[in-house]
Amino acid sequence: MKRKGMKRKLNETLTAYGFLLPNLLGLTLFVFVPMVYAFYVSLHEWNALSPKVFIGFDNYKEMASDKEWWNSVYRTLIFTVIYVPLLFAGSLFFAVMLNTMRQRFVGVARTMFLLPFAITSVISAVIWMFLYDPRNGFINQFFDLVGLPNQQFLGSTDQALLSIIIVIFWINLGYNMMIFLASIKEIPIDYYEAAKIDGATGWKAFWHITFPLLRPTSIFILVVTTIGSFQVFDQIMVMTKGGPANSTMVSVLYIYKQGFEFLNMGYASALAVVLFLIIFVLSLAQLRLYTKKD
Amino acid sequence: MGKNKTILTIFIFACGLLIILPIFFLVFSSFRTPEDVFKLSLNLSNLTLDNFKAVLETNILRAIWNSLVVSVTVTVVAMLFHAMSGYALARLNFPGKKFVFGWMISTMMVPFTVIMIPLYMVTKNLGLANSYGGLIIPMIFNAYGIFLFRQFYQDFPKELEEAAYVEGLSIAGTFFRLVLPLSKPMIIPLTIGFFTANWNNYLWPLIINQKEELMVVQVALANIVGGGYETAWSIVLAAALLSAIPTFIVFFSMQKYLVDGIKMSGIK
Numbered sequence: 001m002k003r004k005g006m007k008r009k010l011n012e013t014l015t016a017y018g019f020l021l022p023n024l025l026g027l028t029l030f031v032f033v034p035m036v037y038a039f040y041v042s043l044h045e046w047n048a049l050s051p052k053v054f055i056g057f058d059n060y061k062e063m064a065s066d067k068e069w070w071n072s073v074y075r076t077l078i079f080t081v082i083y084v085p086l087l088f089a090g091s092l093f094f095a096v097m098l099n100t101m102r103q104r105f106v107g108v109a110r111t112m113f114l115l116p117f118a119i120t121s122v123i124s125a126v127i128w129m130f131l132y133d134p135r136n137g138f139i140n141q142f143f144d145l146v147g148l149p150n151q152q153f154l155g156s157t158d159q160a161l162l163s164i165i166i167v168i169f170w171i172n173l174g175y176n177m178m179i180f181l182a183s184i185k186e187i188p189i190d191y192y193e194a195a196k197i198d199g200a201t202g203w204k205a206f207w208h209i210t211f212p213l214l215r216p217t218s219i220f221i222l223v224v225t226t227i228g229s230f231q232v233f234d235q236i237m238v239m240t241k242g243g244p245a246n247s248t249m250v251s252v253l254y255i256y257k258q259g260f261e262f263l264n265m266g267y268a269s270a271l272a273v274v275l276f277l278i279i280f281v282l283s284l285a286q287l288r289l290y291t292k293k294d
Numbered sequence: 295m296g297k298n299k300t301i302l303t304i305f306i307f308a309c310g311l312l313i314i315l316p317i318f319f320l321v322f323s324s325f326r327t328p329e330d331v332f333k334l335s336l337n338l339s340n341l342t343l344d345n346f347k348a349v350l351e352t353n354i355l356r357a358i359w360n361s362l363v364v365s366v367t368v369t370v371v372a373m374l375f376h377a378m379s380g381y382a383l384a385r386l387n388f389p390g391k392k393f394v395f396g397w398m399i400s401t402m403m404v405p406f407t408v409i410m411i412p413l414y415m416v417t418k419n420l421g422l423a424n425s426y427g428g429l430i431i432p433m434i435f436n437a438y439g440i441f442l443f444r445q446f447y448q449d450f451p452k453e454l455e456e457a458a459y460v461e462g463l464s465i466a467g468t469f470f471r472l473v474l475p476l477s478k479p480m481i482i483p484l485t486i487g488f489f490t491a492n493w494n495n496y497l498w499p500l501i502i503n504q505k506e507e508l509m510v511v512q513v514a515l516a517n518i519v520g521g522g523y524e525t526a527w528s529i530v531l532a533a534a535l536l537s538a539i540p541t542f543i544v545f546f547s548m549q550k551y552l553v554d555g556i557k558m559s560g561i562k
Contacts, residue, residue, distance in 0.1 A: 011464075011465065012387060012465060013387075013389065015382070015386065015464075015465040015466050016386040016387075016388040017382075017388065019378040020379050020383075020394060022379075023375050023378075023435060024398075026375070026434060026435035027401050027435045027437065029420075030413060030416065030417075030431070030435050031401040031409065031435065031437075033416055034412035034415075035404050035408075037412035038408065038409055038412045041415070048415075094309070097302060097305075100299070101302050101303045101306050102300070102303045105306075105307070108307075108310075109306050109307065110553070112307075112310030112313055112314050113309075113310060113313055114545075116313065116316075116317070117545075118490065118538070118541045118542055118544070118545040119317070119542075121494035121495070121496050121512050122494075122496050122513075122516045122519075122534075122537075123320075123494075123512075123515065123534045123538050126515060126519050126530060126531070127316045127319065127534065128316065129519065129525075130320075130527055130530075131316060133332070137332070141334045142334070145334075170313065174313070178553060227405060230405070230407075231405055231406070231407045233407065233497050234494075234497065237496070237497075237500075238516045238520075252407045255407070255410075255411075256410075256497075259410075260411075260414075265415075268411050269412065272407070272408045272410070272411060273408075276404070276405065279405060280403070
């Protein structure tokens with residue numbers, strides 16, 4: 001009996017590792033090794049063609065005085081500071097609205113809000129470039145109709161980043177709204193009925209019941225959205241390529257250009273390592289901040 | 295109260311219409327002539343298929359095919375690998391389980407953009423640059439999928455497997471013949487997620503492939519629009535509409551599951 005048990009155990013272990021093998025290999029090769037390799041390459045001067053030259057921490061020293069890099073970090077922060085609260089408030093607002101609207105129509109409303117999520121990336125960028133066209137675009141034509149002055153949008157150093165934020169907000173609003181909506185539906189109705197007896201309805205009920213109970217979901221959305229906003233690339237690459245006059249040159253785009261356009265692989269890797277640290281610290285800080293409040 | 299609800303419902307629909315307006319313009323404008331494309335009117339008399347004929351002469355069809363090959367392969371292989379791993383981590387006992395799980399989850403912390411340069415080097419050194427392999431293989435491995443499958447199998451009823459063991463089925467046999475076919479509630483939403491994400495992937499194909507024949511649809515589209523001031527908008531939008539069709543089909547046919555998937559990813 002005991003031998004049979006042993007055999008079974010061995011069998012289970014072998015099967016388990018057999019099941020895990022493809023992912024263990026794949027994650028090692030395509031995530032873990034690149035992560036370590038990024039740091040290794042960052043200590044070299046390397047244009048991807050000639051052999052690497054070890055230069056210690058010189059890339060990091062160079063970065064310290066690279067004004068363009070710190071400007072791109074600053075721009076990424078600006079992007080985050082505008083985009084994250086906007087998306088958070090917007091998706092929470094519409095989740096609450098969808099929860100209170102006539103439920104017969106909620107399916108159609110959901111579809112409308114979610115539709116942009118099917119076409120992230122280049123397709124959405126193309127549509128909005130068409131709408132934003134400064135000479136003939138529909139948005140400026142609409143502005144003409146209501147008597148507003150025409151705008152340059154993506155062509156203006158002041159408006160380009162905001163114009164891109166609107167596109168990315170448009171893509172992700174419905175998805176995050178659905179996450180909030182799913183969590184709101186989990187809140188027991190009794191809570192609201194009890195609150196009603198105490199005279200708390202509407203806005204008060206939201207502040208004292210809904211919002212506190214949504215905290216785990218709120219943290220999830222904040223962290224994911226913040227990490228996401230540090231990685232925005234597709235729309236900017238297509239719509240402005242970082243322009244005009246670098247006004248939309250965010251960190252990821254700067255790394256991409258250093259690496260794949262100027263072939264400064266070592267330097268670009270050093271930038272990537274620092275970007276990783278920034279994202280890591282920010283998401284840890286957010287997690288701490290929101291778990292501490294208890 | 296009832297009247298307020300009606301007003302609210304109308305307000306939401308107004309916002310919803312505003313949100314789908316850009317998509318309406320995408321569809322509508324791709325059927326308009328180049329002269330009409332910027333006219334702010336709903337003139338239906340001049341609609342044409344010429345834009346699509348022009349699109350067919352570009353490489354966009356080939357690019358759509360490439361994207362299909364890449365997205366479908368990544369999704370199918372990823373579902374199989376991640377379900378296997380998730381099952382092992384949820385249901386099997388073996389030494390090192392905690393470590394393996396922790397290590398896999400820790401790879402979720404690494405954003406793609408941080409490793410794109412070394413990932414390019416690794417993939418190139420494996421001889422996979424400018425090939426389907428390079429477009430497909432690195433995109434398969436994703437701890438998020440493993441994590442969600444593990445969650446799913448933790449709540450999976452135990453009785454089925456016990457009955458299978460009594461019948462003399464091996465662990466692997468139980469998984470492939472019994473458990474996997476019953477995993478649809480997890481496979482479907484994840485399939486939507488993986489397919490859509492890979493269909494919309496732009497950065498990785500941009501880096502890893504320079505070959506014209508293997509260009510995926512997002513890159514091809516970005517190249518068409520990259521022309522600058524003299525963009526032929528009616529043709530570009532027709533190309534964009536064609537490129538959006540697969541994800542729209544997935545979206546509309548599986549919306550119910552998409553919502554389930556969102557619930558799964560959001561809660562926890």
